[in-house]
Amino acid sequence: MSLKLELQHKLKEIGYELGPFASKDTLSVVLCLHSLVMEEKNINVAKLNDLDIRKQLTQHGLLVGPVTNQTRAIYQRKLLEILTNRTTEGQEDEFDTDEPILPTEYNKQEKNSLYPNLSSIKTNSYSKKVEPSVIRHDYKATKDTSTRNIYRDTNEIRSRISTKINDVEKNIDNNVKIAKKNNNTILYAGITLFVALIVFIGYSWFEK
């Protein structure tokens, strides 16, 4: 914790107000890149006024909004990234949980220094959009096959008139449940109910 406070203090002295919960990694990366930019290009990103930050970012092709108290930190980071062609994202401090769904946009070992950030973000967003549509397609396919199987089962029951009423009732429940989920199979539910009625009447008639 004290290391983080030190880093925050240093950055404040230079002129960055990153936010109270920026991770240690991010803070140290910003420090590093700031000194890099100072040496190489003689630009003090922290001391640039709001208008200059905006001009620099638009010169490099980024679409940026107004630089306010809230947004200044973000745009300063972006400017550092653009000028040094490296990312300022660092690892999170604690509780670095697994990311099950998201593809990692930023390499944690900063190997993407050769590639600009913008193109990698765009490809990731396209891959995310593809996945949910594929999942839905599979779900629908399995539902159709299960309804057809139950229809064949009821046809077999019709040929056996002996004590199978319990099975028929179970099939009725299954069909009614499936019919509730998918309105297209109400016809199947009606047919099975009709068959069940015939079996029930036949059973009671024969048992007399």
Add this chain to the structure above:
Amino acid sequence: MSSTTSQKFRDFTGEPLKDKHISEIPGLGPKLASNLEESGISKAYELLGIYLTLLKNKDYFELWIRDNAGANRHQAKQCADAIDSFCSQFL
């Protein structure tokens, strides 16, 4: 479509913000909400304002949320997605 979204998301994107508290934003739980309150932010429309000031750039907004609320990547993404959906519906 509703199976991939949570109830909180649907509640947030189904109606105008009015005076909702930041804890009603998907992705922000009680701890993150209290973190933001320490910085002086308590209403959902304040976060909406920041999102718009960043020109509706989800990545910049996620960075901002992570730095100012202590959210991890997943929570920040949920938050940004929710606010973006809200914007596409109501703005």
